[in-house]
Amino acid sequence: MDGQRRQQVEGTETGTLMLDVAAAVRGDADAVQRVWMENRRWVAAVILAHKPREAELEDLLQDVAMTFVRTIGKLRDQATLKPWLRTVAINAARAAGRTTKRRRRVMGPRVEDVEPGLHGERAETSGAAEAVAQGEQAGRLTRLAATLPDGYREPLILKCVRGMSYRQIGELMGLPETTIETRIARGRKMLRELASQERQPITGDAGQEGVR
Amino acid sequence: MNEQPMNRTDPELLISRIVDGEATPTDWAAFRAQAERDASLWRELAEAQRAQAELSMEVASALSVVNAVDVPVHTEMVRRMSDRFRQVGMWGGWLAAACVGLMWAGGQRTGGSGTGQEAGLVSGLTPASALQAYLDQGQTTGRVIGELPEKLLIRAEPVTDADGTSITGYNIVYVRQIMERTLVKDLYRFGGADEAGQPRAVRVDLRPAGRPM
Numbered sequence: 001m002d003g004q005r006r007q008q009v010e011g012t013e014t015g016t017l018m019l020d021v022a023a024a025v026r027g028d029a030d031a032v033q034r035v036w037m038e039n040r041r042w043v044a045a046v047i048l049a050h051k052p053r054e055a056e057l058e059d060l061l062q063d064v065a066m067t068f069v070r071t072i073g074k075l076r077d078q079a080t081l082k083p084w085l086r087t088v089a090i091n092a093a094r095a096a097g098r099t100t101k102r103r104r105r106v107m108g109p110r111v112e113d114v115e116p117g118l119h120g121e122r123a124e125t126s127g128a129a130e131a132v133a134q135g136e137q138a139g140r141l142t143r144l145a146a147t148l149p150d151g152y153r154e155p156l157i158l159k160c161v162r163g164m165s166y167r168q169i170g171e172l173m174g175l176p177e178t179t180i181e182t183r184i185a186r187g188r189k190m191l192r193e194l195a196s197q198e199r200q201p202i203t204g205d206a207g208q209e210g211v212r
Numbered sequence: 213m214n215e216q217p218m219n220r221t222d223p224e225l226l227i228s229r230i231v232d233g234e235a236t237p238t239d240w241a242a243f244r245a246q247a248e249r250d251a252s253l254w255r256e257l258a259e260a261q262r263a264q265a266e267l268s269m270e271v272a273s274a275l276s277v278v279n280a281v282d283v284p285v286h287t288e289m290v291r292r293m294s295d296r297f298r299q300v301g302m303w304g305g306w307l308a309a310a311c312v313g314l315m316w317a318g319g320q321r322t323g324g325s326g327t328g329q330e331a332g333l334v335s336g337l338t339p340a341s342a343l344q345a346y347l348d349q350g351q352t353t354g355r356v357i358g359e360l361p362e363k364l365l366i367r368a369e370p371v372t373d374a375d376g377t378s379i380t381g382y383n384i385v386y387v388r389q390i391m392e393r394t395l396v397k398d399l400y401r402f403g404g405a406d407e408a409g410q411p412r413a414v415r416v417d418l419r420p421a422g423r424p425m
Contacts, residue, residue, distance in 0.1 A: 029285045036283040044278045045271065058277040069283040074405065141267040142274060159232055160264075160271035166234055182218045185228035192263055 021078040032069055039082070040065070042172070043089045045161045049154040050093035053146065063092045082172050144194045145187075152187030155180050221246070227257050231264045350392070360389040 017038060023031035040061065047060045067088050075081060145153055158169045166184070170177045218225040226243040229235040235243070247253040337345065350356025364387040370379045400413040 032283055032285050040281060041275060041278050044275050044281075048271065048274055057274060058281060061278065061281045065281055065283045069285055139270050139274070141263065142270045145267065156267075157271060160268040161275070166232070178217050181225065181229065181232075181234070182216075184232065185218060185222075185225045188228055188231070188260060188263070189224055191267070192259065195263065 018078055021075075021081050024072050025075050025078065027073055032072060035072070035081070036065060036068060039085055042158060042161050042164060043085055045157050046086050046089040046154065046172075047093045048142070049145075049157040050090050050097075050150070052093075052097045053143070055093070055096035055099075060089075060092045060096055064089050067092070083174060086172050140198070141191065141195065144198075145191055147194065148187055148190055152183050152190065155183050156187040156191070159184055223250075223253055223256070227253070227260050230257060231260045347390070355392055355394070357391040357393055360391065363388055 017035070020031045020034050020038070024035045043064055044057060044061050047057055047064065051057065051060055064085070068085065075084065142157075145156060148156070155169050155173065158164050158172070159166075166177045166180045170180045173180070221242050223243070223246055226235065226239050226246070229239050230243065243253070243257075247257075347356055347359065351358070365384065366387060367383075367385040369383050371381045371383055372378060373380050399416040399418060401416050406412045
């Protein structure tokens with residue numbers, strides 16, 4: 001690439017990232033590090049959207065990091081980096097799901113696998129279960145979001161990652177922007193309905209202020 | 213799953229766009245117009261914003277582990293280096309086998325006794341003088357272009373005296389690089405991998421400069 005063209009490409013955020021991806025594909029260790037740091041947050045969000053509840057996000061993200069560093073050199077088209085990373089993340093999450101199913105068949109459910117209602121009943125006699133129940137409350141919406149269909153859940157979670165626009169989510173998922181915004185709107189409505197069916201609705205005093 | 217796009221003025225879509233910070237002035241105008249007729253839309257908007265804030269906080273909390281996960285670049289580089297050394301070792305074996313094969317073939321080509329030729333060439337020569345003889349003869353026939361000045365270091369380990377207290381030298385394992393020329397019928401290069409992940413050989417069609425493709 002000639003100097004002038006390189007300057008033009010480096011002048012944009014996307015251009016700098018593309019140069020980093022190209023260098024990472026060639027095996028530049030610093031570029032591999034930079035590309036990973038640039039993308040790991042949304043990769044983690046994809047894993048979060050697809051992983052089984054009991055699988056550890058950090059472990060799965062580590063698996064994806066390992067796959068990334070080992071196979072980035074085989075990436076033929078730099079523009080496909082994000083869809084490729086998304087596929088790696090989904091595969092890692094699904095593999096964890098298959099492991100969980102096998103374990104359940106062999107050993108039965110663990111305390112954190114059972115339904116939230118049961119957590120409440122056990123909380124009277126078990127401190128550990130009480131802690132689990134409190135954790136459930138703290139992550140109530142992500143738990144409810146986990147019950148949404150895949151196609152609604154993933155864009156909804158991705159939209160919570162700082163700075164991700166409908167367009168960027170569409171590029172990741174290989175879908176038009178209009179489909180993404182429709183899925184997010186419908187997913188959000190479903191989530192509110194699910195939340196309203198629970199004992200503690202998500203609307204509180206603060207939510208009523210100044211709205212009428 | 214319902215994949216039908218929503219109407220651009222659907223209040224649910226407008227609320228969602230406002231919550232996500234993606235609403236245009238036109239979206240806002242459409243929402244205000246509808247909210248004038250149905251004030252409960254303001255409450256729905258507030259609820260949606262509150263839910264999104266809560267969900268974003270939960271997701272941010274779950275993603276707090278992200279900064280702890282770096283790519284194991286150093287580990288990977290060490291692994292690749294080890295693989296390369298293993299490959300050099302493997303090719304070293306093939307190189308030795310190839311040399312044996314060439315010597316045998318050379319003996320056959322001369323028409324004489326292979327064993328006798330081999331004995332006549334090798335006996336009485338040191339490794340260095342045998343190598344020099346190979347280089348000289350190879351350059352005469354056009355087979356050998358020359359030896360590269362750089363040698364590739366494979367392994368270096370200290371050698372100690374009998375007590376093991378002081379270093380008397382270093383054992384060096386290295387590769388000499390000798391450039392040879394040969395004539396082949398077809399040329400292939402490795403381009404990508406097949407569906408099993410194995411390197412794929414692609415035929416190369418080189419033409420002399422000036423000839424039409």
